[in-house]
Amino acid sequence: MPDTSPRGLTRLAFGGDYNPEQWPESVWQEDVRLMREAGVTMVSVGIFSWALLEPAPGEYDFGWLDRVIGLLHENGIRVDLGTPTVAPPAWFYRAHPEALPVTADGTRYEFGSRGAICHSNADYRAAARAVTVKLAERYGDHPALALWHVHNEYGVPVSACYCDSCAAHFRRWLARTHGTVEAVNEAWGTAFWGQRYTGFEQINPPRATPTVGNPGQALDYKRFADATIRENFTAERDILHRLSPGVPVTTNFMTALSQCDSIDYWAWGREVDLVTNDHYLITDGRRTHVNLAMAADLTRSVAGGAPWLLLEHSTSGVNWQPRNPAKAPGQMARNSLGHVARGSEGAMFFQWRQSRRGAEKFHSSMLPHGGTDTRVWREVIELGASVESLSPIRGTRTEADAAMLWDWQSWWAQNLSWRPSEDHDPRERADSFYEALYDRHLTVDFAHPEADLSAYPLVVVPALYLMTEAAGHNVREYVENGGTLVVSYFSGIVDEHDAVHEGAYPGALRDVLGLTVEEFSPLLKDERVRLTGPDGSELTGDVWTEFVVPRGAETVWTYADGLTAGRPAVTRHPLGHGTAWYVSTRLDAQGLDALIGWAADDAGLAPRADLPRDVEVVRRSGASGTYLFAINHTAGDTKVPLESPGTELLTGERAAGRLPVPAGAVRVVRLDG
Known part of the structure; x- marks a missing residue:
């Protein structure tokens, strides 16, 4: 495998987004002096600088950027150089207002924020390519250049546009993807509600409709929007590969399941040279370090298990949540080194110097408003020394004990309208199952449902509503060959077009689970059910129940009350050399711990009782x-x-x-x- 680590970086990456254009040039010397004091090895530059680099159409000013990169190079600091295509200049939108995205209800956004882009727009595409060419020609072989950073956080805050340009682009995408309009009709089930098309020109994006629109169309549009954004990334990447050979190209992902749901990172992970990620704690009262570990494990998995890089996180509080608490003393280091433990080749922040103006002026930074006589700065200095001491780990890989199946396209389909219960949240189930594994001190890889699972003694499926026949065969083969599988309710229900698998639920999984489900029976808000085991012990479920019929599976726990009283609630199915577990309700933390414990015993994963919680x-x-x-x-x-x-x-x-x-x-x- 070629080396895709930042070029010329011999230590772990430590630094952050550097925006010198926000400050007088007299401050720059102080910046690099303090960077050296903190042990900074790399900074990200130029991400939001299009308006300064190209102040008028076709007129470029690189003088300030030449001086910044030269100063960093003189001080031994590597550069992650951004293409500024996330923020086109005001003059561009004045000339091309149709490049601003349109919402599903027909509202066109205005200039004045970031990421307001119609990714189908030909003028935007041309302008983005042009500025990327200029940057690559000027800096492609600069000795300070370590990494190319294309755009910024694709899919945030706008992931889809519904304008006429996108409509035309969507029709072309459908023709390439499905071949014929009849194939589209079949995939979308347009016989329902008389939605049949006789020509591609009749198809529009899923704009606002009087009631729920076609779910197959909505799912395909999510795929189209993701593919369209990715087209723009690969166009810039290919320019950089051609003009700046040997320098890895990346774009910063946001894999945390709570922060970006519009990007299929399995597909994106195959397109970047180095997987990088941004992660910010969601301070909603939960154990934030568990979600951090989950995001790091997911990012490593998108990278195929290879080392990756944390390109942004915060030194302390952020500024965009309803309440933004500071991090506790020592938490910055735990957060940073937690990512490193799970595969990151460093710890980068947004941003180096805290802004005085703009929307993110209260977002924490490495160098706070209060300067060097602050707790945050002292912790940054200490962390820089720690990161330096961990340089020997470069190139090593994190070892995993179990796998969790996850698919962004299934998440998209699950979240469409008119599902049996709005209280069933696939992300919540993923979070909860992950937390149960975390609390048993099991390190988790995430895997695509069709990926090779043979390396894992235990595989968990917390929420996989959409599941192809190939994925179903894959997990069956995994169990038959000796694996232990745990599946939660409402999984395996539809195929890739959101069509219910033919036959009884849970379609793609009924054979491996050894059961069928006659009917879903979601619970009302705050309703609970009791589950009883053969020894008389009890568990509690809520949100969901099902009428389960064993077809080879054994009943482990039974519903004690509710409509499904007396029916199986949790089952176990020996198959081949392995075992498949199924849980048909939403278990609480105690119940999930018990379930994962039983499955871990089947998988031969010894309990780690000598390790304390957290x-x-x-x-x-x-x-x-x-x-x-x-x-x-x-x-x-x-x-x-x-x-x-x-x-x-x-x-x-x-x-x-x-x-x-x-x-x-x-x-x-x-x-x-």
Whole structure:
């Protein structure tokens, strides 16, 4: 495999978005001096600078950027150089107002924010290519250049446009994808409600309609919108590959399931040279470190298990949530090194110096408004030293214990209108199942439903409403060959066109699960059901129940009340050399813990009772050795067992037996041997 790490970067990446254009040039020297003090190795530059680089059509001014990049190079700081195509200039929109996106109800957005782009617009595409060519020609072989950073956070905040240009582009996409209009009719089921088309010219985007529109059309439009955005990325990427060979090209993803739901990152992961990600804590009262671990695991999985890079996160609070608390002392380091434990080759932030103006002036930064006499700055200095000491882990890979099946296209389909219950949230189920695995100290890979699963003793399917026949065959083969599968309700129901699989529910999964479902029976708001086991113990479910009929599966837990009283609630199906579990209600945390415990026993995954809750232990290994990360998210000191002695990289101390990990601290041991 070719090396796709940032060119010339011999240590882990540490730094952030640098926006010197927001400040007088007299500040730049102070910036680089403080960057060196903090141990900064790379910064991202130029992401929102189109209006400065091209102040008028075809007129370019690179003088200020030449000076910035030259100054960084003189001080040994590598550059992640952005193409500024996320923010076209005001003059561009004045000349091409049709490049502003249109909503499904016909409203055209105005200039004045970011990411207001119709990705089908030919004028935007031409202008984006032109500025990318100019940048590549000027900086493609600059000695400071480590990485090309195309656009910014594709799909945020606008993922789809519904204008006439997009309508024409959609028709062309449908013709390429389906071949004929009759194939479109078949895929969308247009015989329902008399929606049949006789020509592509009759098809529009799924604009506002009096009641629910065609779900097949809506799902295809999500695919089209994602593919259209990706076309623009690959156009810029190919220019950069041609004019700047040998420099990796990336764009920053937002894989956290709560932050971007419009991008199919399985598809995007195949197009970038290096997978990078932005992650921000959602401070809604939950254990934020669990969602962080989940996002990091998901990003690593999109990268195919290869090392990736955290390109943005926050030193402390953000500014765009209803309430934006500061991070607790030490939390910045735990957040940063938690990503590194799960595969990141560094920790980058938004941004270097906190802005005085603009929409994000209260978003935290590496260098706060208060300057260097602040807690955040002191923690940045300390973190920079820690990241430097972890350079030996470069190129190693995180080891996983289990896999979770996830598919963005299934999420899109699940979230369309008129499903059996609006209380069933596939993201919530993914979060909850992940948390149950996390609390059993299992490191998780995510996998596409059609991916090879043979490496995993345990595979969990928390919410996979859309599932192809190929995916169904894949999981059956996995179980028959000895794997343990856990499936949650409302999975395997429809095919890739949102058509219900022929026959009884759960279509693509009924054979591997050894059961059928006669009928869904969602619960009313706040309604609960009790489940009883053979020993008389009880679990609790809510949101959903089903009329389950075993067809080879054994009943483990039974509904004790409600419409489904006396029916199976949780089943287990031995198949071939493996086992498939099914749960037909939304179990609470206690129930999920029990379920995952039973399945883990089937899978031969030994319990890790010697590790306290909220102390995560993750391993990275490779040619340079095996590294154990221990992250203590609790307020008490703890000790983590070591399988062999080693050297703790952050303190330089030798460690053996049980590794002391102080409250809120991180320890990283390079194991001997």
